[in-house]
Amino acid sequence: MALTDWTSIFMDWATNLEQRDSWRLEFDDTIVPKSPNPGWKEYIKKTVGWFKCTKCGRSWPSNRVMVVFHMRLECGQGVVKVRRFRQNCKRCTSAPMEKPEIDHDDINILMENLVKKIRIKCYHEDLHSGSWSSVNVDVRGPHEPDHCEACMFGICQRDEATNNPSASYY
Ligand SMILES: [Zn+2]
Numbered sequence: 674m675a676l677t678d679w680t681s682i683f684m685d686w687a688t689n690l691e692q693r694d695s696w697r698l699e700f701d702d703t704i705v706p707k708s709p710n711p712g713w714k715e716y717i718k719k720t721v722g723w724f725k726c727t728k729c730g731r732s733w734p735s736n737r738v739m740v741v742f743h744m745r746l747e748c749g750q751g752v753v754k755v756r757r758f759r760q761n762c763k764r765c766t767s768a769p770m771e772k773p774e775i776d777h778d779d780i781n782i783l784m785e786n787l788v789k790k791i792r793i794k795c796y797h798e799d800l801h802s803g804s805w806s807s808v809n810v811d812v813r814g815p816h817e818p819d820h821c822e823a824c825m826f827g828i829c830q831r832d833e834a835t836n837n838p839s840a841s842y843y
């Protein structure tokens with residue numbers, strides 16, 4: 674899904690945010706997990722998706738597609754930076770890292786949770802007790818840490834959980 678799809682889904686959910694502030698979303702592969710810039714908040718979320726090797730054409734599903742968001746609200750301008758963590762093919766030698774394909778419905782769930790996180794982290798609303806949406810798919814075969822960018826950054830296992838608000842980063 675292209676940035677425009679992410680943006681339009683995000684804007685739908687962003688109607689739940691303070692209306693006098695304007696929000697936008699952008700892809701940014703330079704943001705570093707666990708070290709947002711000063712003034713930025715972080716949200717790390719696991720989703721599901723597919724990867725396709727541009728070298729051999731093989732594709733594989735993953736239920737550990739990690740997405741990192743850094744967000745900031747300043748003077749009525751909100752920005753969300755999104756980094757989708759990549760995986761590469763285990764069959765090819767020196768296979769390039771590939772970005773995930775994430776379905777519309779799963780992006781929708783990501784954005785629902787993201788907007789809720791923005792309300793908590795940027796607007797200091799108390800929403801911890803509410804319910805959180807999550808997804809899972811059955812994936813055959815083990816996860817391949819050697820071929821997963823999120824594993825290299827040590828964030829692959831984490832999923833800001835649903836029933837455990839203390840697991841959140843602030
Ligand atoms: Zn390949």
Ligand SMILES: [Zn+2]
Binds near residue numbers: 816818824
């Ligand atoms: Zn991993």
